[in-house]
Amino acid sequence: MLRNCKVIEVFVLAVVLISSSGPVNSVESKTIDTAPSDKVDAKSTEFVKKVSKEIQSLKKNVVTLNKDLRMIEEALLFPSSTKYTVFLSLDSGQFFTLESVKLKIDRKLVTSHVYSNRQRNALSRGGIQKLYVTNLSEGKHSATAFFTGLGPNGRPYKRATTTEFEKGRGSQFLELAVSDDESAKEPVFAVKQW
Amino acid sequence: MLLTIMSGISPTQARSLKELEFGVILYDYFQQDYFSALVEYEYILASENLLEGEAVEVFKGGMMLSYGLADDSERIFDELLADSADDEIRNRAWYYLAQMYYQRSELTKANASLHKVRGTLPKDIQLQYHYLSMLINMNREHLDIVQNYLDTSSGKSELKPFLAFNLAINQIKAGDLKHARDNLKQVANYSDRSPDGKEELLVLADRARHALALLAIEQGSLPEAWEHLQTIRTTGLYSNRALLTYGWNAIEMKQYDEAIPALVILAERSITLPEVQEAKVLLAHIHELQGDKRDALKEYISAVQAYELGVALLKETRISIAKKDIPEEFVSNLKAVMNDSDWYGTQPSVDYDNLTPFLLDLLSSHSFQESLRELGDLYAIRKNLRYWDAQRAQHELILDNEVLSMSTKQIVNEINTSAVLYDKYYDQSLELKLHIQTLGLSNQKRFESILKMTSDTLSSAGGSLQLLADEKTPYVQPAKYRDDVIRVHILASKALERTNRYIQLLEKMVRNVVSRELDQQEDRIKYYEAQARLAKARLYDEAVSTLQVSDNHQPSAE
Numbered sequence A: 001m002l003r004n005c006k007v008i009e010v011f012v013l014a015v016v017l018i019s020s021s022g023p024v025n026s027v028e029s030k031t032i033d034t035a036p037s038d039k040v041d042a043k044s045t046e047f048v049k050k051v052s053k054e055i056q057s058l059k060k061n062v063v064t065l066n067k068d069l070r071m072i073e074e075a076l077l078f079p080s081s082t083k084y085t086v087f088l089s090l091d092s093g094q095f096f097t098l099e100s101v102k103l104k105i106d107r108k109l110v111t112s113h114v115y116s117n118r119q120r121n122a123l124s125r126g127g128i129q130k131l132y133v134t135n136l137s138e139g140k141h142s143a144t145a146f147f148t149g150l151g152p153n154g155r156p157y158k159r160a161t162t163t164e165f166e167k168g169r170g171s172q173f174l175e176l177a178v179s180d181d182e183s184a185k186e187p188v189f190a191v192k193q194w
Numbered sequence B: 001m002l003l004t005i006m007s008g009i010s011p012t013q014a015r016s017l018k019e020l021e022f023g024v025i026l027y028d029y030f031q032q033d034y035f036s037a038l039v040e041y042e043y044i045l046a047s048e049n050l051l052e053g054e055a056v057e058v059f060k061g062g063m064m065l066s067y068g069l070a071d072d073s074e075r076i077f078d079e080l081l082a083d084s085a086d087d088e089i090r091n092r093a094w095y096y097l098a099q100m101y102y103q104r105s106e107l108t109k110a111n112a113s114l115h116k117v118r119g120t121l122p123k124d125i126q127l128q129y130h131y132l133s134m135l136i137n138m139n140r141e142h143l144d145i146v147q148n149y150l151d152t153s154s155g156k157s158e159l160k161p162f163l164a165f166n167l168a169i170n171q172i173k174a175g176d177l178k179h180a181r182d183n184l185k186q187v188a189n190y191s192d193r194s195p196d197g198k199e200e201l202l203v204l205a206d207r208a209r210h211a212l213a214l215l216a217i218e219q220g221s222l223p224e225a226w227e228h229l230q231t232i233r234t235t236g237l238y239s240n241r242a243l244l245t246y247g248w249n250a251i252e253m254k255q256y257d258e259a260i261p262a263l264v265i266l267a268e269r270s271i272t273l274p275e276v277q278e279a280k281v282l283l284a285h286i287h288e289l290q291g292d293k294r295d296a297l298k299e300y301i302s303a304v305q306a307y308e309l310g311v312a313l314l315k316e317t318r319i320s321i322a323k324k325d326i327p328e329e330f331v332s333n334l335k336a337v338m339n340d341s342d343w344y345g346t347q348p349s350v351d352y353d354n355l356t357p358f359l360l361d362l363l364s365s366h367s368f369q370e371s372l373r374e375l376g377d378l379y380a381i382r383k384n385l386r387y388w389d390a391q392r393a394q395h396e397l398i399l400d401n402e403v404l405s406m407s408t409k410q411i412v413n414e415i416n417t418s419a420v421l422y423d424k425y426y427d428q429s430l431e432l433k434l435h436i437q438t439l440g441l442s443n444q445k446r447f448e449s450i451l452k453m454t455s456d457t458l459s460s461a462g463g464s465l466q467l468l469a470d471e472k473t474p475y476v477q478p479a480k481y482r483d484d485v486i487r488v489h490i491l492a493s494k495a496l497e498r499t500n501r502y503i504q505l506l507e508k509m510v511r512n513v514v515s516r517e518l519d520q521q522e523d524r525i526k527y528y529e530a531q532a533r534l535a536k537a538r539l540y541d542e543a544v545s546t547l548q549v550s551d552n553h554q555p556s557a558e
Helices: A014-019 A044-075 A115-125 B001-006 B017-030 B036-047 B054-066 B070-083 B086-103 B107-115 B121-136 B140-152 B159-173 B179-189 B197-217 B220-230 B239-252 B254-265 B273-288 B292-324 B326-332 B334-339 B351-358 B366-404 B408-437 B443-470 B480-553
Strands: A083-092 A096-105 A108-114 A128-135 A139-150 A156-167 A173-183 A186-193
Touching: A044 A108, A044 B070, A044 B480, A083 A096, A083 B017, A096 A128, A096 A173, A108 A128, A115 A128, A115 B017, A128 B017, A139 A173, A139 A186, A139 B443, A156 A173, A156 A186, A173 B017, B017 B036, B017 B054, B017 B443, B036 B054, B036 B292, B054 B070, B054 B086, B070 B086, B070 B408, B086 B107, B086 B121, B107 B121, B107 B273, B121 B140, B121 B159, B121 B292, B140 B159, B159 B179, B159 B197, B197 B220, B197 B239, B220 B239, B239 B254, B254 B273, B254 B366, B254 B443, B273 B292, B273 B480, B292 B326, B292 B480, B326 B366, B326 B480, B366 B480, B408 B443
Parallel strands: A083 A173
Antiparallel strands: A083 A128, A096 A108, A096 A139, A139 A156, A173 A186
C-alpha cells in the first residue's frame, strides 16, 4: 500500500570516509564527501504542496466524472433490460495457471483475453475480472468458455465448459469460476448464473 | 470476508452479487490501478450494489490514499477511529493515517499515529508497518521490536531486505553497530544465484556491502573494508560509487596499483556521472603520486577533454529538457529509465535518457519524486479525459441515430416480413426432417447434428420474433440521456483544461529544479576541469624546469 515502498535511508557514513582520506592533497572528493540533502528547495516543495491540494480536488472530480461517463455510456450501449455481464474468478489457482480464456456466446466467439502475471496475481488474491458486457435478448442462450494454461506439474492444459441459460428481463450475470479440487488435485471449471 | 481478501491470505469465492461486484474493484486494486479501482467503487456505489461495513470504509480509505487523495482518506480514517471499537479496524486506520502523514512529510504526526497501534497487527500490514516505522525513524525501543520481528517472522517478502537495510542504518545512528553489521551482512548475502534474483535486490546487496566497507573504514580496519569492496559487482546501478570507494580505499592503504584498475573501469564510463568525473582526475593524481609523470600528464589531458565533453552534454541536456514532450516522456518511462541496466556504461541515445544520469541524485529526493508522481497522475488523467473527449462524438451519434431510426410502423412491417420468412423456413425444416426420416439409418445419423443445430437456431429466432411482436412500442432512450451526455462532457472538457493548467505549472517547476541541478553539475565538472588544467600546467612547468636544469648542467660546447 505504500506508494513508494522501497525508500532507502541515506547512508551518512560516506562523509567520514573521504574527508579522512589523508594522502591525496590536491584532489578533493566532491562526489561522495557531501552529506546528501534534499535537492528540491523549500520554495518548490511548498509550491508542490499547494498544487497537490488542488490536484487532489481535481482527481476526486475526475473519478466522479468517470463514474458518470461510464454510467451514461453503459445506459446508451447496454439498456438494463438486455444487459448481460460475464465475470471470471480464480480461487487459489494451485493446480492451474491461467494463461488465456476465450468466450463464445450462442456459438459466436465474442471475446478472448491473455493474462499477464499481474492480472493472474490479482485474480488469485480475490479479484474478479469483468470479462465481457453485452446485450442479450430474453430467451434461451448458450455460453462456452475455453481455458488454456498450465495444469498440475506444469503441463499444458486446455479445458472447455459450457452452459445453457435462460435470459430473463433485466440485467443478468454469469461467472466463470476456476477453482481447485483438493481431493482430485485438479482444477475445476464451473459456470454460475447469478 | 473483505479483510480476509485484503490480507490475501485466503481468497474465497463470491457468495453474493455484491461480493461478485466488489471483486471487480479488487481486481484493479491488486494490480495497483487505484484510479480504475476508485471509479469502479463509485460506479458500484451508484448502482446500489456495494458491500457495506467498516472494512469497506478502511479499504476505501487505503485506496484513496494510494491514489494520492490524502485529505479524503484522512477524513474516512478519522471517522472510523471516532466510531469503531474493533481493534483490527482501528489499527489499520492508524497505520494508514501514519502512511498519509508520511506522504505529506508530517513526520511527527506520522510517528504519533504509529504509536497508537495497539496489540497484534493484521498480518498483511505487519511488514509494511515496520517498514514505515523505519522510514519515520522511530525510537531505540522500536528498533528492538523490528529486530525481533525480522528474527522471528517466517515467509519471504520483497520488502524484507529493504526493511533489514533501513533497520541497519537506524541501528548505526543509534550506535548499535553489532546488529547493524549482522543485518547488513544478511542483505549482502543476496546474490544473483538467489532463486528470485532481481536487479533491485542485487543493487541493495551492493549497497549493503558498501555500507559494511564504510563501517570497517570508520573503525580503521582497511583490510576488512577491502574484503567487502571486492564483493561488490563492477556493473549495475551502484557500481560507480563502489568502484570509487574501492579506489580511495586502495589509496588509503597506499596500494596504488590496486586503485588504478578500478578507477580505469570507472573512468571509461559516461562523464555525466559524478563518480566518473572524480575518477578521471583521481586516476591522473595516482600516477603522479607514483612518480609516473608521463602517464599522469596523459590522464590529465584526457580528463580535460572528457570534462569539455561533459559540459557539451550538459548543454544538450538543457536543450532536451526545454522540449515540449520531454517531461511527459521522462515521467511515463521513469520506471523503465531507472531499470535500464545499460545507461551507466554507455552514452545515452534517446532525448530523455540524456537526463537520467544527470538526475540520479535528484531522483532520490522525496520532494522531487512527489512532484514527478503528481505529474505522472496528471498525465494519466489527461489521457483518460482525452479518451472521453474522443467518445463524445460516438455518444452524440448514438443519440442522433435514434432520432433518425425507423418509425414504429416501419418496425412492425419489418417484424411481419420476418415472421413470414420464419414460417417459410420452419415449414422447410419440417419437410427436411421428414425427408431425412425416409433415408437409411446411417444417413439419418449423418444429418442428425446439422438438423438439431438448424432447429435450435430457428427456435431461438422464433423466440426473439415473438418477443419483438409482443412489444407494443420499440425501446426509446429516455429524453434526459441527451442532457446528461451534454452536461457530463462539458464537465470533462473543463476538467481537461484544469489538468493542462496544472501540468504546465508542475512542468515549469520541474524544469526549474532540473535546471538548478544541472547548474550544480556544471559547477562540479568545471571545478574538476580547473583542477586537471592546473595539474597539467604544473606538470608542463616541472618538465620545462627539468629541461632548463639539464640544459644548465650541459657542458658548454666552447
